[in-house]
Amino acid sequence: MPITRREFLIGAGAVAGASIVGVAGPAFGAAAVDPASANRNRLVIIFLEGGNDGLNYVVPRGDVPGAPRLSVYRKVRPALAYAPSTLLPLDRGNDAAQMLGFNPKLTHLHSLYRAGRVAVVQGVDYPNHNYSHFASSDIWHAGNPTNTSTGWIGRHLDRVGVGEGELRAVAVSSKLPLMLQGRGVSGASIASIATMRFRDGTSATSNAKHAALAALGAARANDPLRQRVGATLRQAVDVVADLAKTDAPPARSSAIGESLETARTLLEQNLGVESVFVGYGGFDTHTTEVATQEQLLADLDTALDAFWAGLNPSLAARTLVMIVSEFGRRIGQASGGFGIAGTDHGAAAPVVFVGPPQSSLVGGLHGDHPNMGTTAAPADNLAMTTDVRHVYQAVLQSWLHNPDPLYNDAESGPLHGLFDEANTAAGGRARNGAAARLDGDGSASATSTSSAVLGERASRRRSALGFGGSGTSNGGGRSVPLSSATAALAFNAFVAAVVVRSGRFREALASWRDDDAAL
Amino acid sequence: MSSAQATRDDIARLFGRAAFGATPADLDAWTGKPYADAVSFLVDIPAPSGRRAQPDDTRRSALVQTGANHTDDGTIRLAQKWWLERMRTGSYPLEERMTLLWHGHFATAVRYPYPDVAMMLVQNQTFRTHALGNFRELVKAVTVDPAMMEWLDGARNSIPTPNENYAREFMELFTLGKFPEVYGERDVREAARVLTGWTSNPSFRTVSFNGAGHDTGTKTVLGTTFGDAGAHEYEQLVDVALSQPVSARFIAAKLVSNFAYAAMGTDLLRSADSLVVAVADTLRQTNWDLRAAMRTLLMSDEFRNGDASAQRLLIRQPAEVMVASAKVFGISLDNDDAVLQLRNMGQNLFVPPNVGGFASGVAWLSPSTVVARYGWAATIGGKNPSGLPASADTDGWAKRVGLGTLTLETTAALHEYVAKNAKLPEANRQTGMLTLLLTSPDWMAL
Numbered sequence: 006m007p008i009t010r011r012e013f014l015i016g017a018g019a020v021a022g023a024s025i026v027g028v029a030g031p032a033f034g035a036a037a038v039d040p041a042s043a044n045r046n047r048l049v050i051i052f053l054e055g056g057n058d059g060l061n062y063v064v065p066r067g068d069v070p071g072a073p074r075l076s077v078y079r080k081v082r083p084a085l086a087y088a089p090s091t092l093l094p095l096d097r098g099n100d101a102a103q104m105l106g107f108n109p110k111l112t113h114l115h116s117l118y119r120a121g122r123v124a125v126v127q128g129v130d131y132p133n134h135n136y137s138h139f140a141s142s143d144i145w146h147a148g149n150p151t152n153t154s155t156g157w158i159g160r161h162l163d164r165v166g167v168g169e170g171e172l173r174a175v176a177v178s179s180k181l182p183l184m185l186q187g188r189g190v191s192g193a194s195i196a197s198i199a200t201m202r203f204r205d206g207t208s209a210t211s212n213a214k215h216a217a218l219a220a221l222g223a224a225r226a227n228d229p230l231r232q233r234v235g236a237t238l239r240q241a242v243d244v245v246a247d248l249a250k251t252d253a254p255p256a257r258s259s260a261i262g263e264s265l266e267t268a269r270t271l272l273e274q275n276l277g278v279e280s281v282f283v284g285y286g287g288f289d290t291h292t293t294e295v296a297t298q299e300q301l302l303a304d305l306d307t308a309l310d311a312f313w314a315g316l317n318p319s320l321a322a323r324t325l326v327m328i329v330s331e332f333g334r335r336i337g338q339a340s341g342g343f344g345i346a347g348t349d350h351g352a353a354a355p356v357v358f359v360g361p362p363q364s365s366l367v368g369g370l371h372g373d374h375p376n377m378g379t380t381a382a383p384a385d386n387l388a389m390t391t392d393v394r395h396v397y398q399a400v401l402q403s404w405l406h407n408p409d410p411l412y413n414d415a416e417s418g419p420l421h422g423l424f425d426e427a428n429t430a431a432g433g434r435a436r437n438g439a440a441a442r443l444d445g446d447g448s449a450s451a452t453s454t455s456s457a458v459l460g461e462r463a464s465r466r467r468s469a470l471g472f473g474g475s476g477t478s479n480g481g482g483r484s485v486p487l488s489s490a491t492a493a494l495a496f497n498a499f500v501a502a503v504v505v506r507s508g509r510f511r512e513a514l515a516s517w518r519d520d521d522a523a524l
Numbered sequence: 525m526s527s528a529q530a531t532r533d534d535i536a537r538l539f540g541r542a543a544f545g546a547t548p549a550d551l552d553a554w555t556g557k558p559y560a561d562a563v564s565f566l567v568d569i570p571a572p573s574g575r576r577a578q579p580d581d582t583r584r585s586a587l588v589q590t591g592a593n594h595t596d597d598g599t600i601r602l603a604q605k606w607w608l609e610r611m612r613t614g615s616y617p618l619e620e621r622m623t624l625l626w627h628g629h630f631a632t633a634v635r636y637p638y639p640d641v642a643m644m645l646v647q648n649q650t651f652r653t654h655a656l657g658n659f660r661e662l663v664k665a666v667t668v669d670p671a672m673m674e675w676l677d678g679a680r681n682s683i684p685t686p687n688e689n690y691a692r693e694f695m696e697l698f699t700l701g702k703f704p705e706v707y708g709e710r711d712v713r714e715a716a717r718v719l720t721g722w723t724s725n726p727s728f729r730t731v732s733f734n735g736a737g738h739d740t741g742t743k744t745v746l747g748t749t750f751g752d753a754g755a756h757e758y759e760q761l762v763d764v765a766l767s768q769p770v771s772a773r774f775i776a777a778k779l780v781s782n783f784a785y786a787a788m789g790t791d792l793l794r795s796a797d798s799l800v801v802a803v804a805d806t807l808r809q810t811n812w813d814l815r816a817a818m819r820t821l822l823m824s825d826e827f828r829n830g831d832a833s834a835q836r837l838l839i840r841q842p843a844e845v846m847v848a849s850a851k852v853f854g855i856s857l858d859n860d861d862a863v864l865q866l867r868n869m870g871q872n873l874f875v876p877p878n879v880g881g882f883a884s885g886v887a888w889l890s891p892s893t894v895v896a897r898y899g900w901a902a903t904i905g906g907k908n909p910s911g912l913p914a915s916a917d918t919d920g921w922a923k924r925v926g927l928g929t930l931t932l933e934t935t936a937a938l939h940e941y942v943a944k945n946a947k948l949p950e951a952n953r954q955t956g957m958l959t960l961l962l963t964s965p966d967w968m969a970l
């Protein structure tokens with residue numbers, strides 16, 4: 006008879022003694038994912054790492070009244086400019102007047118655009134742009150220009166919770182990206198399906214070791230970092246069990262092809278996967294930009310086509326792909342002539358969405374194209390016309406049906422028109438009401454009906470786990486009532502399994518995100 | 525104050541962090557001896573110029589020839605195997621640990637067509653030469669290093685259209701850190717102008733200064749005006765950067781976060797962390813002597829004892845874990861399997877993910893890397909290493925793998941494993957103990 010995870014953890018707890026107050030987690034090897042999770046919308050975020058050149062991605066193919074974009078483009082990029090005739094025109098309805106086109110390598114994306122499934126948000130950035138890869142990337146991951154301690158999807162997890170056994174957010178990576186790190190809950194990361202097998206197989210002897218590995222993870226030493234290691238050990242054992250019967254997807258010819266196949270496979274399992282993060286590197290084209298970017302975009306285009314073609318149709322109907330990058334590049338070219346030229350770090354750039362055949366995503370161009378100046382006085386950089394926070398907020402609200410907008414900037418609100426609001430309201434946005442919200446640092450200020458629901462869910466979970474009444478724990482001198490939203494944070498899968506025993510532990514939780522990754 | 529005599533825990537931590545792990549012999553040799561002597565053993569090594577050749581130097585020289593104009597994975601693996609074996613067997617483990625640190629700090633990657641594997645090995649030797657030398661000299665060498673010139677486009681930085689790639693990372697990642705109040709976009713652009721004129725001849729792995737390609741106009745970087753110092757202007761740029769007060773703090777924080785503790789909830793750079801301050805002071809007082817800085821760090825109470833609130837541990841990076849385990853069990857790393865397993869753990873030497881270098885700290889923790897680390901432990905277990913303690917002898921096991929005292933929790937979990945598997949043959953249980961210990965929190969966070 007297979008031992009359940011809970012049984013052996015309780016066993017381990019008894020051995021380890023007083024340090025174990027309570028543990029939670031799905032039944033070992035048989036994740037019982039909330040059936041409701043099957044009906045959630047899904048989001049795949051592709052991050053073009055290094056700074057994708059937005060101007061050779063969505064490219065000017067003509068001047069428009071008051072904006073001589075093509076003339077400026079040709080003048081400042083003599084060795085990089087595409088001829089208008091080679092571009093794939095964005096010519097649906099009102100878009101045509103903007104005289105823009107996709108990079109010639111994006112043929113599949115262009116077909117999807119013509120089918121109304123692609124939305125292009127122009128000029129996306131954040132205030133006070135930072136030209137550093139790392140700083141800017143953190144801001145895009147965080148969705149917050151001033152506090153990059155948590156990611157915008159991580160805070161979504163904090164707010165909506167992660168059910169037992171769910172892998173609600175997962176990165177196709179060997180490391181956990183900031184975007185999926187919340188204050189109390191974080192996503193997981195899985196480099197590939199094929200590598201999520203224990204090397205010593207599944208014999209009884211090996212399985213006993215794997216059970217012991219999870220027990221080691223449950224046996225929490227009095228050190229926050231070792232507790233974190235332990236939590237990851239348990240998570241690893243869980244994920245291996247979850248994926249034991251999942252075949253690795255067929256090999257693909259490109260890195261992004263492999264990653265999107267892995268993403269598709271994870272979405273199709275009964276793991277409760279809602280968001281998948283896919284990093285795709287190589288876009289830092291200071292030199293040899295045209296050849297480099299064309300190869301990267303061609304691979305992306307092929308991979309996207311394969312992703313949609315392979316995705317289970319009922320799942321495809323509720324999946325949205327979002328493609329972002331930490332910045333665009335400078336308008337003018339740097340270093341060298343034809344074939345060699347590239348561009349330095351820039352600012353605003355387009356964000357591209359690809360939705361299902363019929364969905365609330367509104368295809369076509371959104372927002373305004375940034376000003377490129379004139380041929381006499383070309384702009385140096387593309388300035389923001391749409392704040393990325395509005396874009397994220399629209400996704401959270403209208404696609405992921407997060408009941409609370411995430412941002413503490415009450416003025417911001419979602420980008421209007423990206424989703425068909427009438428359509429999405431039916432899908433749950435009506436629940437939103439006068440939204441309570443999570444502040445940028447993730448601290449809860451929920452007060453509405455939704456928080457009552459959350460509190461109820463948390464207390465249900467708490468009692469199911471045998472926890473005592475709602476306690477209070479001191480974190481860094483700040484008194485944090487362990488109730489409602491805060492409780493929900495603490496009781497979720499990754500961390501919730503862990504003991505909320507002392508103020509120091511809570512402090513450690515809060516500090517995990519922004520500590521050493523910066524150095 | 526810490527005791528003058530080293531405990532086993534002291535040696536396990538010192539060697540674990542600064543020497544790719546302690547062996548049982550290291551623990552025996554240094555426990556009870558003056559702690560300062562153990563630090564001196566690691567730090568006070570002969571200068572590279574005054575040394576006999578290492579037995580594997582010939583192989584490295586041959587690889588520089590093999591690696592010329594090669595960026596294919598087979599050639600990369602040859603270089604990786606050489607370096608892993610050097611880490612495992614080298615006579616100067618702290619120097620090798622620092623070489624790994626500089627590889628992550630000045631992160632450069634093999635890329636078609638250049639930097640090729642030969643350039644990377646030459647750069648690797650530059651890191652080694654200066655590993656415990658002078659940081660100022662190291663930065664100057666890196667600025668005109670052939671691999672770096674190709675990687676961050678110093679070779680394509682010319683007058684009409686300067687390429688900012690190196691200039692930006694020089695400030696943000698190499699010398700100053702993320703300090704918007706110290707330098708801005710204008711400094712980056714002007715620094716790129718200072719560096720014009722340097723060109724690369726990649727097939728010969730040489731760089732040269734071409735005065736005609738140098739921007740002789742007036743440039744202002746970090747408040748200092750640069751005129752026309754030609755081929756020496758880059759050295760002035762390094763000096764100006766390293767004269768900024770934040771610079772020593774930035775490098776000190778780098779050393780502290782690699783060897784002592786990561787900033788748990790505080791910013792090591794901006795807080796007045798006592799160890800960062802002490803190491804930065806040493807760097808300034810010694811004109812950037814890395815050996816002195818490392819002595820300050822390793823001798824500090826903060827390194828030995830953490831602080832009042834916690835032991836302040838570090839997550840070991842995959843290469844350290846792999847080398848430490850191979851060292852204690854005498855397992856060769858000169859094979860593709862080791863290299864590929866290291867990649868599964870997330871670390872591909874000579875091919876860091878980007879100029880920011882490898883991940884660090886908790887970013888190494890994920891289900892994927894745990895499965896990979898477990899896989900490596902199982903690989904070692906499968907090689908039937910000798911001298912294994914009885915399965916129930918947990919402290920014997922800790923010593924066998926070079927650890928200090930195990931935590932009570934890990935000890936209890938290991939005993940539980942032994943008890944639950946009483947019917948297994950003892951040899952199987954020993955393999956199990958080995959695999960579990962080499963994946964345990966005590967092993968991963970040291």
